[in-house]
Amino acid sequence: MLEIEHVSHVYETPQRRVEALRDVSLGIREGEFMSFVGPSGCGKTTLLRILDGLAEPSDGRIVFNGRELTGVSRDIGFVFQDINLLPWRNVRENVEIGLEARGTPAADRRRIALEALRMVGLEDVANVPPYTLSGGMQQRVGVARALALHPKVLLMDEPFGHLDNFTRETLQIEISKLWSKLGTTVVFVTHDVDEAIFLSDRIALFQGKPGRVTDVLDVGLPHPRWEFNVRGDTRAIEMRESIIQHLGVRDEVLV
């Protein structure tokens, strides 16, 4: 459904030239939960921005439902690594921004935004400024803002990266539930291996310098995952080991 075809991306700045992605090819299937896992700086955000049409690849292309992607698509929603809620808008108005761009009438915008906020359990704070919310709540607003557009694909860039473990686990379960309920295709970036295993159908492993996909794993655990102890599952433990070995994290730590 979403095909990444031989995508390369190079950042040229006066100081340096960074090869953020080299010849990445990957197909994302309809309805699946796909995670990108890899060390910092391996091009995960870059690829996600390209998938959203926010950036153009230096080479290669993205094909979405049979058509080459050129620019931002209505059917693809984005949850940013650093949320970026607009402080001059209250929570509901933040969620409405995409609907405004589509010319949705105010009353409908309001209804849809409140609905999206209800999905993430935040309808009570619809009218407060975003900077009065905790980090976890802000991240949920970021999710609601994307969900309000009913996207077919949801791109999430390390949405729980800045959160404490407890909040993180709660949100992991919530996102997993939302995904089963909505049937949206999700591409989820993280460098937390356990998080990727808990959430995903498949995991694409990235390596850096230059950024590339080195393996794609099938997780193969049954859903729903929150109903059993994924951490303790033997297959999960083995997968975790192999991912960590594959990424060479051990070696790096030892060196």
Add this chain to the structure above:
Amino acid sequence: MSGIVVAQRRRARPSRKLEPLLPAAAVAAVLAVWQWSGLFLNPILISTPAAIAGDLVQLVTRGVIFDPLAESLEELVIGGSIGIAAGIGLGLLMGRYELVDKVLSPFVNFLNATPLVVIIPLVIIWVGISQNARLLFIFLITLWPVLLNTVAGMRNVNRGYVDVGAAFGLSETDMLRKITLPAAVPYILAGVRVSAGLAIIGMIVSEMEVSLTGLGYLLITYGNSFLTGRLLAVVFISSMFGVANVMLVKWVQATFFPWIAGAAAEQR
């Protein structure tokens, strides 16, 4: 380690209850020394707080202050607000259109760098010794900081906010209206404060240098007559303009843009 540092800092500080009183106490101490100096210093040099306060009351009760004050205020408000409005307007144009920016920025930067008091003779040549000359001067001195700040504000929008606008499909106009402009408000307000401060300076300077009117007239007259008490009473009134400016901008920000303080507090 850190516990020791904290403990030392605690000891070095006056107790919490007294701390808020410290500024007031400092002012009171200076005033007291100043007043005491009056016992042996010639009052023409620096007068005394009590004498100045007395002169201030007299300026008010005898009604001497009202006409000059009204004149000054009128010039300040007209010249200053036109300057600030034009500065924001031009800044928005330069921020929005690269071409306008490229064409105007050498002039803007040159004029901003020029100590603009030097153009008073030119202003007089243009419009003669008149209220218009004073207004023009205030306008010219007010324009630049707010203009430059507006441009800077539009150029320095948090990349994350721009990404949000792009990802959620905002049109170019909506991007400007809903992202760039609000994001530039803190810069613009800071520019307004600086510009308004310059407008006050422009007001006084033009009243002393273009033609004697308003508070500038009083300052020169009292100075020439060695009426130091009254002179300083007028100085005090001029200072109040600056204080009012800062308070006004703070009020505007707190009332209409409470998110600025909120978002800044969150960053910490």
